[in-house]
Structure formats: C-alpha cells, structure tokens
Amino acid sequence: MIDLTQFYDIRFLIELGAFSLFAVIILGLSILTVYSRNMVHSALYLLGSFVAVAVLYVFLNATFVGVAQVLVYIGAVGVLILFAVMLTRRTLMEEESHG
Amino acid sequence: MVLSAITEFAAQEPKLYAFIIGLVGAAILASVINVGAMAVVWLERKVMGDLQARYGPNRVGGRWGILQLGADAIKLFTKEDIIPRGADKPVYVWAPIVASATTMLVAGAIPFGAVIIDGKEIPLVVANMDISALYVEAVLSLMAISAFMAGWSSNNKYSMLGAFRGVARMISYEVPMGVCVISVAIMAHSLNLVEIVQAQSIWFAVAQPLGFIIFTIALITDLGRMPFDQTEAEEEIIAGYNTEYSGIRFGLLYFQEYNSMLLGAILLVLLYLGGWNGPVIPVISFISPMIWFFMKLLIVLVALIWIRVSLLRFRIDQVTDLGWKVMLPLSMVNLAWAVAVGLYFA
Numbered sequence: 001m002i003d004l005t006q007f008y009d010i011r012f013l014i015e016l017g018a019f020s021l022f023a024v025i026i027l028g029l030s031i032l033t034v035y036s037r038n039m040v041h042s043a044l045y046l047l048g049s050f051v052a053v054a055v056l057y058v059f060l061n062a063t064f065v066g067v068a069q070v071l072v073y074i075g076a077v078g079v080l081i082l083f084a085v086m087l088t089r090r091t092l093m094e095e096e097s098h099g
Numbered sequence: 100m101v102l103s104a105i106t107e108f109a110a111q112e113p114k115l116y117a118f119i120i121g122l123v124g125a126a127i128l129a130s131v132i133n134v135g136a137m138a139v140v141w142l143e144r145k146v147m148g149d150l151q152a153r154y155g156p157n158r159v160g161g162r163w164g165i166l167q168l169g170a171d172a173i174k175l176f177t178k179e180d181i182i183p184r185g186a187d188k189p190v191y192v193w194a195p196i197v198a199s200a201t202t203m204l205v206a207g208a209i210p211f212g213a214v215i216i217d218g219k220e221i222p223l224v225v226a227n228m229d230i231s232a233l234y235v236e237a238v239l240s241l242m243a244i245s246a247f248m249a250g251w252s253s254n255n256k257y258s259m260l261g262a263f264r265g266v267a268r269m270i271s272y273e274v275p276m277g278v279c280v281i282s283v284a285i286m287a288h289s290l291n292l293v294e295i296v297q298a299q300s301i302w303f304a305v306a307q308p309l310g311f312i313i314f315t316i317a318l319i320t321d322l323g324r325m326p327f328d329q330t331e332a333e334e335e336i337i338a339g340y341n342t343e344y345s346g347i348r349f350g351l352l353y354f355q356e357y358n359s360m361l362l363g364a365i366l367l368v369l370l371y372l373g374g375w376n377g378p379v380i381p382v383i384s385f386i387s388p389m390i391w392f393f394m395k396l397l398i399v400l401v402a403l404i405w406i407r408v409s410l411l412r413f414r415i416d417q418v419t420d421l422g423w424k425v426m427l428p429l430s431m432v433n434l435a436w437a438v439a440v441g442l443y444f445a
Binding site: 011064 | 114115118187189190228229230233234236237238240241243244247248251259262263266267269270273
C-alpha cells in the first residue's frame with residue numbers, strides 16, 4: 001500500500017521529481033540510440049544514457065557504483081565505441097548526415 | 100553563532116541541507132572557476148611574455164594589463180558565431196556545453212583550500228564525498244568525449260585529425276594517471292581528497308617521487324599543454340578540434356582548457372604537495388591554510404607555463420609510445436612502492 005501522506009513531504013517530492021526526470025532521460029536516450037540513423041549519434045546517445053544511469057545509482061546511495069559506471073562505461077567503453085565508430089567508413093551513413 | 104545555527108539545521112535536515120549547499124555551492128563555484136580561469140589566462144600571457152623577453156598585455160587596465168582578460172572575454176562573447184554549413188549541427192552545438200559541464204563536474208568535488216574557524220579546519224568543498232579522488236579521475240576521462248564531439252561534428256579534416264589525436268592521447272594517459280591516484284589513496288588510506296590532504300604529514304611528492312613525476316606528465320598530457328598539445332598543433336593541423344569554432348562557442352572551449360588547467364594544478368597540489376597544510380601563521384590564522392594553498396598553486400601554475408615555453412612538441416606516435424611503454428610500467432612500479440612503504444609505516 002502507498003502511504004498518501006508522504007506525497008505532502010517536500011523532500012519526497014524533490015526525490016520523486018528528480019527520479020522521474022532521469023528515468024525519462026534514460027528511456028528517451030535509449031530509444032534514440034536504437035532509432036538514430038547515424039552511428040556517431042547513436043554512440044553519443046548511448047553515452048548520455050550511461051550518464052543518466054550513473055545518476056540513478058547515486059540516487060540509490062551507491063555512489064561508488066555510480067562513479068565506477070562513469071569510469072568504466074563512459075571513460076573506457078564509451079570512448080572505445082567512439083574510437084571504433086570514427087574508424088568506420090563514412091560512406092555507410094553518408095546520405096544521412098554529412099553532405 | 101551563525102555557524103552553530105547552520106550546523107544545527109544540518110543535523111536536523113541533512114537532505115535539505117545538502118540540496119541547499121549544492122545549489123549555493125554551484126553558483127559560487129561557477130563564478131570562482133571562471134574568474135580563476137581568466138586569471139590563469141592573464142598569468143600565462145604575462146609569464147610567457149616575461150620568459151620570451153617581451154611585455155605581454157600592458158595596455159588595458161594599467162601597467163600590468165589586468166583588465167585585458169575582461170576585454171578578451173567580452174570580445175569572445177560578442178563576436179559573430181558561425182556554424183559551418185557542412186557541420187553536424189546538434190553535436191557541434193553540444194560539444195562546448197559538454198566541455199564546460201565536465202569541468203564544472205570536476206570542480207564540484209575538489210576542495211579549494213580550507214579556513215580555520217575556532218581552531219577547527221573547515222575545507223572549502225561543495226561535495227565532500229568519500230570517493231572524491233576516484234570521482235575526479237572518472238570525470239577527467241570525459242574530456243576526451245567533448246574533444247571528439249567538437250572535432251567530428253565540424254566536418255573538417257584537420258578537426259577530425261585533432262579529435263583523433265586527442266582521444267588516442269587521452270586514453271593512453273588515463274591509465275597511468277589512475278594508477279598514480281590509486282597509489283596516493285593507498286598511502287593515505289582514503290579516497291577522500293580532504294583526508295588525503297590531512298594524511299600528508301610528509302608530502303606525497305617526497306614519499307613517492309616517481310608517482311609525482313608520472314602524475315605531472317600525465318596531467319600535462321591530459322590538459323593538452325605544450326609538449327603534448329598534438330590535438331591543436333598550430334603548425335600541422337591549424338587549431339585541431341576547435342578549428343571551425345568561433346565566437347562564444349570557441350570562448351567556451353578555450354575557457355574549458357584553462358578551467359581544467361586550474362583544476363589540474365589544484366589536483367596536483369592536493370594529491371602530492373600537501374594541499375593547504377603548512378605552519379599556522381599567527382596573526383591571520385583564519386586564512387593561513389588558504390595562503391599556503393595559493394602559494395603552492397601559484398608555483399605549480401608558473402611551472403606548467405614554464406614547461407610550455409621551454410619544450411618542443413612530440414609526435415603523436417612518440418606520445419602514445421611513451422604512455423604505454425614507459426609511463427604505465429613505471430606507474431605500476433610506483434604502485435608497488437606505495438604498497439610497500441604504506442604497509443611499513445602503517
């Protein structure tokens with residue numbers, strides 16, 4: 001059962017609002033990652049959703065996991081993905097982006 | 100009196116207190132960091148001028164050209180902002196924003212000195228986390244992304260080359276830098292930057308000189324300063340990843356460089372040079388930690404500028420070779436040394 005009185009608590013509302021905001025950001029960026037026609041854009045959206053997931057970990061009071069998420073998934077995996085995408089041939093996505 | 104009221108409120112409402120401190124701190128931080136960066140720009144131009152036997156800025160704002168930095172900022176922010184036709188517009192627009200956001204994120208966890216109130220040392224830091232050293236290290240690795248975004252979206256061969264070099268350089272020096280931070284944390288028995296400073300009864304630069312040298316070199320590389328500024332080598336690739344930028348966007352990228360130089364110098368002081376530790380100066384004991392801190396910071400900044408003026412640029416393959424073949428093994432040696440010495444003196 002949800003205790004309705006807690007909705008009047010300003011601290012709870014702040015936390016709820018912030019959580020919803022980041023949940024929407026994660027969902028939106030993930031969808032954009034899949035549907036984007038440009039590979040580099042996909043990679044950048046993915047990085048953005050990683051950042052939002054790190055924020056979610058911090059919300060759960062797991063600061064270390066959040067920092068590890070930034071260090072491993074954005075600092076290492078994300079940069080590696082960007083590097084790989086940069087090395088792929090531009091012609092695959094030529095008609096979509098750069099004229 | 101005010102202090103006791105604040106601590107009482109903090110004890111009663113810890114979450115609200117953290118929220119308010121975060122908001123106020125962010126506002127103060129943004130202004131301090133940007134004014135600090137302007138001061139660093141001015142310092143660099145003046146010191147470089149002296150070292151190269153010329154005057155440097157000496158017209159605007161009196162003999163020392165102090166207002167020159169304000170004039171520069173106004174010039175940059177009022178110039179026409181051109182977005183090239185072939186550019187990938189959203190990425191092009193977001194790159195400077197990501198760049199400045201990264202430096203702000205780093206700044207949030209870095210202590211900017213301390214003040215002594217009632218014999219108690221109060222560090223000036225917005226987010227005093229348990230793992231702030233690791234956090235700073237993690238966020239510093241995001242800088243490669245903004246350089247990549249700027250370089251790739253400009254749709255220019257030179258920008259692309261600059262971004263490519265930047266990413267290659269940063270991923271090869273992230274690792275030794277991280278290992279150095281870990282060595283410091285092992286010796287200090289903490290990942291909290293405030294506690295690392297307080298643990299330095301002898302400076303870590305003395306306790307682990309190898310780590311100090313490696314960290315300094317890796318820091319210069321990360322900041323993209325002179326011996327390692329292949330990202331924007333003027334003679335080879337025009338201006339690297341920010342070739343196509345102009346106006347306020349160029350201003351943001353340019354400021355981000357000097358913001359991170361300031362933050363990097365502060366990090367070096369905190370991790371290896373004893374932070375704000377120093378004998379208490381009797382009459383002005385309130386700000387004596389700040390005085391020590393600024394003296395050390397100034398020395399580090401001038402040393403960085405001096406290195407920039409004196410050394411020549413490496414080739415990009417030499418840089419990555421140095422990173423993987425020399426710095427990484429040596430940083431491992433330093434880690435072993437830190438563990439051994441740390442255990443012996445623990």
